[in-house]
Amino acid sequence: MRYWIHLGFDGTEYRGWQRQKTPRNTVQEVIEDCLSQIFKKSISVYGCGRTDAGVHASQYVIQINLNEEFTFDLKYRLNKNLPVDIAVFDVVRVEDDQHVRYDATARTYDYFIHWKKDPVLMSYSAFYDDLELDFDLMREATVILSNTTDFLAVCKQPDLYPNTLCTVTKCALYVNEAQGRLRFTITANRFLRGMVRICVFFLLKVGSKEMTLEEMSDILSLNTELSEKIPAFPNGLFLSRVEYPYIAFDNQHQLISMLKIGLE
Numbered sequence: 001m002r003y004w005i006h007l008g009f010d011g012t013e014y015r016g017w018q019r020q021k022t023p024r025n026t027v028q029e030v031i032e033d034c035l036s037q038i039f040k041k042s043i044s045v046y047g048c049g050r051t052d053a054g055v056h057a058s059q060y061v062i063q064i065n066l067n068e069e070f071t072f073d074l075k076y077r078l079n080k081n082l083p084v085d086i087a088v089f090d091v092v093r094v095e096d097d098q099h100v101r102y103d104a105t106a107r108t109y110d111y112f113i114h115w116k117k118d119p120v121l122m123s124y125s126a127f128y129d130d131l132e133l134d135f136d137l138m139r140e141a142t143v144i145l146s147n148t149t150d151f152l153a154v155c156k157q158p159d160l161y162p163n164t165l166c167t168v169t170k171c172a173l174y175v176n177e178a179q180g181r182l183r184f185t186i187t188a189n190r191f192l193r194g195m196v197r198i199c200v201f202f203l204l205k206v207g208s209k210e211m212t213l214e215e216m217s218d219i220l221s222l223n224t225e226l227s228e229k230i231p232a233f234p235n236g237l238f239l240s241r242v243e244y245p246y247i248a249f250d251n252q253h254q255l256i257s258m259l260k261i262g263l264e
Contacts, residue, residue, distance in 0.1 A: 197232045
């Protein structure tokens with residue numbers, strides 16, 4: 001029997017999603033340990049994707065396989081025993097051949113930046129002090145990203161993939177100068193390791209006029225190689241939506257909805 005668990009997590013204290021060979025504080029490790037305590041046996045989980053250290057997920061889906069149906073409220077027990085920075089929203093029985101990673105048709109990432117110091121935002125938005133950006137140039141840069149198909153130039157570890165092709169269906173920038181905040185959002189059928197944070201790096205370079213749109217286009221087209229690609233800070237990044245053809249999860253009650261106020 002296969003179950004999907006819809007959850008969200010604050011990635012601040014974690015070394016990313018994926019359990020590692022040597023024990024480290026990862027989201028997968030914490031959830032697997034919790035499930036194993038609840039079911040009194042080892043339980044492995046499979047996630048819809050991997051997130052880096054410090055990255056958040058306001059919507060994330062995992063799957064577990066069980067030999068028999070449980071008769072208790074698993075959502076309640078998980079929320080009772082998981083740390084406060086991981087919350088379970090739904091537990092759903094699915095068909096045994098439905099897969100949280102391979103059946104996903106689209107994923108959306110949101111990246112938040114603020115340049116007016118605010119202690120409330122520090123964990124969930126990347127703070128860049130005294131930021132001066134040309135937002136019109138940055139919006140033009142999002143168009144370049146939208147028209148890109150091969151994202152090799154913004155992939156941290158291309159050797160992990162058979163190819164680096166991605167289909168972007170949405171790429172946009174929302175700015176609220178009064179609040180001193182912006183949101184970059186991107187939706188695609190798949191994402192590569194480090195892709196979103198390196199895209200933000202390019203947007204900031206263009207916005208600060210340290211890189212022209214032509215230079216960015218040449219790099220993405222693989223006509224020019226940039227020696228230094230520094231990913232944007234992890235704390236501004238959220239995996240905010242995962243889409244499937246046969247099930248939809250509500251994400252209106254989550255932190256991402258509050259952060260988007262004024263940036264839509």
